[in-house]
Amino acid sequence: MARLVMVSNRVIDFNVAQQAGGVAVAIYNTLARQSGFWFGWDGQIVDSDCAEIKVSRANGHMTVTEPLTPADYAEYYLGYSNSVLWPVFHNRLDLAQFEAGYYSRYVAVNERFAAHLAPLIEPDDVIWVHDYHLLPMALELRKLGIENPIGYFLHIPVGPAQALLAIPENKEIARALSAYDLIGLQTQSDVRNLIDFLQQSVFGRLLPSGRIRVFEAELDIGCFPVGIDPADFAFGPGEVEALKAADTSETNRIIGIDRLDYTKGLPQKFRAYGKFLDEYPNYRRRIVLSQFAPPTRESVEAYADIKAELESLAGSINGRFGELDWVPINYIHRTIPRAELRDVYRLSRIGWVTPLMDGMNLVAKEFIACQDPADPGVLILSKFAGAAAQLTDAVLVNPYDVNDMVQGLRIALEMPLDERRERHDRLLSGIRKNDSNDWSHSYFSALMKAGQRRFARSPKSPPEMGQALERLQSSAKKNIPPSRLTANVVT
Numbered sequence: 001m002a003r004l005v006m007v008s009n010r011v012i013d014f015n016v017a018q019q020a021g022g023v024a025v026a027i028y029n030t031l032a033r034q035s036g037f038w039f040g041w042d043g044q045i046v047d048s049d050c051a052e053i054k055v056s057r058a059n060g061h062m063t064v065t066e067p068l069t070p071a072d073y074a075e076y077y078l079g080y081s082n083s084v085l086w087p088v089f090h091n092r093l094d095l096a097q098f099e100a101g102y103y104s105r106y107v108a109v110n111e112r113f114a115a116h117l118a119p120l121i122e123p124d125d126v127i128w129v130h131d132y133h134l135l136p137m138a139l140e141l142r143k144l145g146i147e148n149p150i151g152y153f154l155h156i157p158v159g160p161a162q163a164l165l166a167i168p169e170n171k172e173i174a175r176a177l178s179a180y181d182l183i184g185l186q187t188q189s190d191v192r193n194l195i196d197f198l199q200q201s202v203f204g205r206l207l208p209s210g211r212i213r214v215f216e217a218e219l220d221i222g223c224f225p226v227g228i229d230p231a232d233f234a235f236g237p238g239e240v241e242a243l244k245a246a247d248t249s250e251t252n253r254i255i256g257i258d259r260l261d262y263t264k265g266l267p268q269k270f271r272a273y274g275k276f277l278d279e280y281p282n283y284r285r286r287i288v289l290s291q292f293a294p295p296t297r298e299s300v301e302a303y304a305d306i307k308a309e310l311e312s313l314a315g316s317i318n319g320r321f322g323e324l325d326w327v328p329i330n331y332i333h334r335t336i337p338r339a340e341l342r343d344v345y346r347l348s349r350i351g352w353v354t355p356l357m358d359g360m361n362l363v364a365k366e367f368i369a370c371q372d373p374a375d376p377g378v379l380i381l382s383k384f385a386g387a388a389a390q391l392t393d394a395v396l397v398n399p400y401d402v403n404d405m406v407q408g409l410r411i412a413l414e415m416p417l418d419e420r421r422e423r424h425d426r427l428l429s430g431i432r433k434n435d436s437n438d439w440s441h442s443y444f445s446a447l448m449k450a451g452q453r454r455f456a457r458s459p460k461s462p463p464e465m466g467q468a469l470e471r472l473q474s475s476a477k478k479n480i481p482p483s484r485l486t487a488n489v490v491t
Contacts, residue, residue: 002124004036004444007117009081009133011040011065013058023130023155025362026226030440036125037062039117045073053116066116068109075105077133082297084167085132090263090357091159093166095302103169107136114140121146126451128444129180131155138179149451152177153184153443155226156359157386161196174202178214181450184224184443186359186386191223220450224443225390226360227435230428233342233369240346240372247347251326252413255348256291257336257363258355262306265354265382265399266293270313270329272405277321277328279406283413285326289352290344294335307333345370350412351379353387354399360386364394368427376424378412390430393423 012024031038042054042065053066068077079102087095114137121127121141127150129137138150164170177183177198185191195212198204204214211218235243254273258264273289293310297303314331321328336344345351351367364379364387371377381387381394388396395415397408415423 002035002126003122004031004034005117005121005125005127006031006036006038006130007113007127007134007137008038008040008130009077011038011042011063013056013063025228026155026436026439027130029229029436030444031061033437033440034444037064037120039064039120040113041065041068044068045070064117064120066113071105072109075102076109078297078300080106081133083300085135086156087302088163088167089132089154089156089159091163092262093163095262096166098166098168103172110134110136111140113137114144117141118144118146121148123148126444126447127151128153128447135173136176139176142179147454149181149447149454150179151182151184151443151447151450152180153224154190154359155186157187157357158185158190158193158197159357160193161200164193164197165201170197170201174198174204174214178202178217178219180219181454182443182447183219183221184446185221186223186225187389188223189389190359190386191221194221218453220446222443222446224439224446225386225434226362227437227439228362228365228369228431229436230369230432233345233366235342235346235370243343243346249347251286251288252349253347254287254289254350254352254409255344255367256289256293256352256354257341257344258291258293258353259296260293260303260307260310260333261296262302263356263358264293265356266291266306267309267313268356268399268402268405269352269354270310270317272402272409273329274313274317274320275402276406276409277317280410284321284328285323287349287413288326288328288330290330290332290348292332292334292336295333341366342370345377346372349377350409351377352409353380353385354382354397354405355385356382356399358382358385358387362387364391365431368424368431371424371428373421373424373428375417376420378415378420378423379427380408380412390434391427393426 006027008023008027010024012028027038044067046067046069049069051067053064056063079100083097083100084102087093118141125148127148129150129152131154138152141150167173183194185194195204195206198212198214202214204212206212207218211220256269258266277284310331314329317329318327345367351364353361353364355361364381364385367379379391379394381391381396382399383396384399395408395412398404
């Protein structure tokens with residue numbers, strides 16, 4: 001039976017999957033509907049290079065994991081992945097550590113992962129690799145003789161081609177991407193930027209079919225915006241009434257939930273909030289900004305810097321405007337349990353999402369899914385979040401323009417009920433239509449098509465693969481509206 005093999009840098013424990021977020025939830029929800037297993041790092045760091053892989057089963061699902069060594073963590077994870085690729089793909093060349101020499105370890109970890117994964121692959125498996133940590137994974141698997149269809153999905157944005165060309169290993173990265181059959185991205189802008197990069201880096205050539213030829217390979221690049229499962233945030237009978245009854249606050253809460261990262265626009269948000277309180281003193285004591293900023297990659301210097309900046313800004317605003325019974329900013333530097341998110345969203349009048357650049361940003365969609373249709377809150381969303389392409393009825397703002405942020409907050413706070421209801425209805429309708437089911441089905445269907453092309457032109461492909469692709473393609477068509485099968489693919 002054909003299986004879907006998910007590969008990502010980090011694999012979550014299925015027993016605590018409900019505590020996860022972002023990429024992990026998207027993968028978990030997909031595997032919940034498809035037989036297969038999930039391969040990657042287990043989050044552990046051990047001294048031995050010879051640590052055994054672990055196979056775990058929970059609730060009918062299987063994970064195959066292995067640890068990293070301290071050197072792997074320092075150079076593959078914190079180093080090349082998060083101190084080179086992350087800033088470059090977010091167009092922050094000023095923070096990229098190109099000369100640190102991390103690339104060899106980055107490739108070595110991908111090579112080791114591939115060596116451990118390859119013996120587990122069966123002739124009719126389909127492989128789906130996720131995110132920037134594993135760009136070379138398909139190339140390493142191909143070197144080991146794996147001819148199965150391999151898809152790749154990048155959850156972060158793609159900066160302009162000129163930014164990617166600044167990476168010293170840009171040609172090696174382009175070659176690694178050429179080993180995939182399908183590359184999925186969040187927005188059409190990302191698709192254009194990646195095509196531009198391949199054309200300029202290694203003279204990739206667009207074909208009449210819409211595919212792009214890179215070296216001797218032809219690959220598809222498509223837009224597949226990640227969605228959420230709105231049912232995860234639904235309220236049962238009586239829950240909303242009980243929640244509101246327990247809320248005794250007289251202030252309007254503005255909620256922000258962002259990882260502590262320089263791409264999230266948090267200093268800009270804090271400065272805009274301080275200016276708003278200065279220019280609109282009538283809102284003092286009537287609003288409070290609750291900003292959750294869970295720690296991430298704290299050993300990277302840029303993250304320590306932004307942590308200090310946010311603490312300084314929060315202290316300055318609270319010191320300037322705060323009173324004994326009112327604190328303007330609740331700055332919380334810890335993770336909020338996923339089980340509590342729904343209630344926090346529902347009790348907030350405004351969701352404030354201000355990334356300087358973001359692949360998608362599922363917090364924006366989660367906030368909308370949790371609102372009471374009869375009295376919904378308002379989403380303020382950065383124009384530079386991937387979600388802005390879909391959530392056009394949010395109050396869209398430029399996070400680089402403090403005055404635009406201030407006016408966006410004013411508009412959201414003053415928006416009449418009828419307009420809030422109309423905007424929320426359109427936003428929620430779009431989120432339901434383009435949910436996580438739609439994302440995984442549309443990508444999977446496109447990968448089946450790309451796999452069929454590989455099977456047709458590769459003499460090494462086993463007959464089992466062709467039969468499996470036909471079954472999987474037929475199954476996918478039963479679950480996707482016909483218009484979705486090719487709408488997101490560059491053809």
